[in-house]
Amino acid sequence: MVSEALNDALPQCGIRADSEDDQLAILTDLIAQTLCDRNPGFREVIERGGHQQVTRLIEDVLRRGRPLPDKVRAIMLRTNTDIHLVASALGDCLVSAPDEAPGLLIPAQLADGKSGRARLKGVLRHRAAVVGHAVPAHEAAASARSASRLLDLASPHDGPEAGVMFVDDHLSALLLLQDESLSRTLIARHLSPLAGLTPERCERLEATLLAWLGGMGAPEVAKALSIHPQTVRYRMRQLEKLFGSRLRDPRTRFEIEMALRSRQLMAGARRRRAAATRRPRAVGKARKALPRP
Secondary structure, eight states: OHHHHHHHHHHHTTOOOSSHHHHHHHHHHHHHHHHHHHOHHHHHHIIIIIHHHHHHHHHHHHHHTOOOOSEEEEEEESBOTTHHHHHHHHOSOEEOOTTSOSEEEEEGGGGOHHHHHHHHHHHTTTSOEEEOOOEEGGGHHHHHHHHHHHHTTSOSSOSTTOOEEEGGGOHHHHHHHSOHHHHHHHHHHHSGGGTTSOHHHHHHHHHHHHHHHTTOOHHHHHHHHTSOHHHHHHHHHHHHHHHGGGGGOHHHHHHHHHHHHHHHHHHHHHHHHHHHHHSOOOSSOBOOOOOOO
């Protein structure tokens, strides 16, 4: 099939090449240029350093005669230990280059449904890994960025305690953590009534307020926090004194909940980063930070 494609396409472009490898390289460049001309998003992928991956993908399609998947997902890994064994187990995927953040690019359907997730979890067992959201092939960098960001919240090391996380399950957390400067501003604006409290009292009131904002009544909050319903009512009276009418405004309640969840997520990310610095990483190439959009 590749020979037929090469023999048909190159003469029409007025190009001659002696060997099939030369022909393949030329045709690959032509296809990449055409995709860039037709889609600015694809050009952005090339300019951000994805040329090598794109070239391998096009060559693979030409050699095997398989169509490009409609959608793809990135899988970001904590280390590149045995990454080619993982790729071999998955079969239909691309592997990051040695100087890139450790990761894979897979057809999106490999992670669809319970069976797809179960297979990925089996292949990635004992690895700190994140499976990105499904995107068109030219937006693969977006899937890699979101997976890389979520990896900050995953286990800091490979090993028995590590596991696979899916971006699809953490979309709201990623949105809240997308801009930590804005999150800190939101926290300062809406959680200032708690600023003068001791850390222990602040933690107790935050947990109660977050559960209440989630639509729970006193009995449900008490059960969720393993405390007495009367304790919940007492804490809510304290919170009403601190926040006043703000707890009665729907928009403000929503933003207070966002601020509480942002602080919770940012604290978790700090703990994991601290844990990563205290314990040596598994043998393998460490992740390199991906460019921010």
